[in-house]
Amino acid sequence: MNAFTRFASNRGAIVGLGLLLLLVAVVLLAPLLYPQSPWRMVGRPMGAPLAGSFLLGTDTLGRDVAAGIVHGARVSLLIGVVSTVVALLIGVPLGAVAGYFGGLIDDLVMRFTEFFQTIPSFALAIVVVAILQPTLLSIVLAIAIVSWPPVTRLIRGEFLSLRSREYVQAAITVGQSTPRIIFTQILPNTLAPIIVMASLMVATAILLESSLSFLGLGDPNLMTWGYMVGAGRSRIIDAWWISFFPGVAIFLTVLALNLVGEGINDALNPRLRKEDRK
């Protein structure tokens, strides 16, 4: 069995992939489904789901909850993916340098990484966003700052073990330059664990973003799921749906990403999978 068929035979992974494709479709179709701004008042405040013409009801200011969810999907995915890419851009080079060169450089990089792993990450994210003022940029930056350390540790470990492989030793012997060895010999072989980790990181980043905007640290110009849950909090007794449905959206998205990530992991590491089944 190759990796693709192994992935396809994993029920959870297929469910996750289906959910994810649905989400992407929603994001792409948002301008068609709900062409109006999600901030616009379109109906009676706190209308129950299905009671009027609104599938998921309206919020305290008469805004359509479904429209908010559809538009919020774009923000969640965007922040999740971009902050993961930024975290990889910080984490991969650091881990590569530490693992390849070892010695003092490795020591320094790992101390630095440990420092960031010790700090309570959510508190750091809050402080960074609050002080730099909540904007799309500061939120992405804060999430990236707290997400890169595990990447560095992973890549360092991979580089440490791959460095001593014969094909890398051979490349050193024939006189390939260090950057060339790093980029063309070792890095491509770390791609599989990076992909697995990245998909799980997008899930964590989405959770982190929603937690920040729940606390009121979202970009004030963007409708986000976390903001919707937080905004519905004060009227939770009479209008539970305002907070309920955005939360379900976060849950399904994060679940889907975790399922897909694990599916890829199992597909790429069949040996581990077999042990798991025993």
Add this chain to the structure above:
Amino acid sequence: MDLLRFVLMRLGKGVIVLFAIAVLNFFLVRAAPGDPAQVMAGEAGAGDEVFLDQLRQQFGLDRPLYEQLWAYLSNYATLDLGFSYRQQQPVLDLILERLPATLLLTGAAFFISLVLGVVLGALAARRVGRWSDSAITTLALVFYATPLFWIALMSQIVFSLKLGWLPNVGFETVGGGYTGIDRALDIIQHLIMPALTLGLFFTAIYARMMRASMLEVAGADFVKTAYAKGLSPAVITRRHIARNAILPVVTLAGLQAGQLVGGAILTETVFAWPGIGRLMFEALAQRDYSVLLGVFFISSAMVVIFNLVTDIIYRIVDPRIGASA
């Protein structure tokens, strides 16, 4: 003695971490848009020229950057974390007042998640492939993906507003006038929901980890030996597999102290639990940056101390760690 040297070394490391966080705080204040004095004064104090001048003088804001850094660090070294103009109290006093509630909440959540996670994970591993395993694995997957603040809100609706089983918010009944045992029971009633919702996410992590760890240890040679010498499966699971499998779970749990503190900010906000997380949320709403940075510093200190304690306990409990490190 070896242990003493180890403790001193780890203490030194902890101090360096806290020093670095103080430096980080210093530069964060400078990274904020606007005058550092106004940032430190917060929204409430930014209009008071006398207070601003006092801050400028105290932190030497007209002098070179390294002197400012020195002034800032010396304040932190004496645990002077600044003054909250809004609350008219030193930041440290505000935090210390709220710290016990947070310690109670995070401690309870840590204990619940570790015990539940280990038990559920071990159960799933023993019944691998059967329906109870699938149920536990699925539940773990679900709680791992559920936003903490959302599940806190939802349990608030269900268990307190609809069913009326547990108190809605707060630390104890206001004006209840309870003392002694009654007061403790009252606080525990208020603690159940925040601690459980905070612990669920971590329970999910530990259950998954424990299950994987049990399955891994179950394939080890010494387990085969145990079977070969005729021990009963129950004894092998309990004494040979679970005991070894629990180590990586406890290590992970120790490393996640910081995450627990982060989760406490959300839980305390939802349940109006009077801890430092709630204080952080209030400071956020009032743009009281000194309090914000102070809470960040103290919660980091909490994590450093927690890691230090777990490291020392490990050294004593498991001598193998000392030999390898």
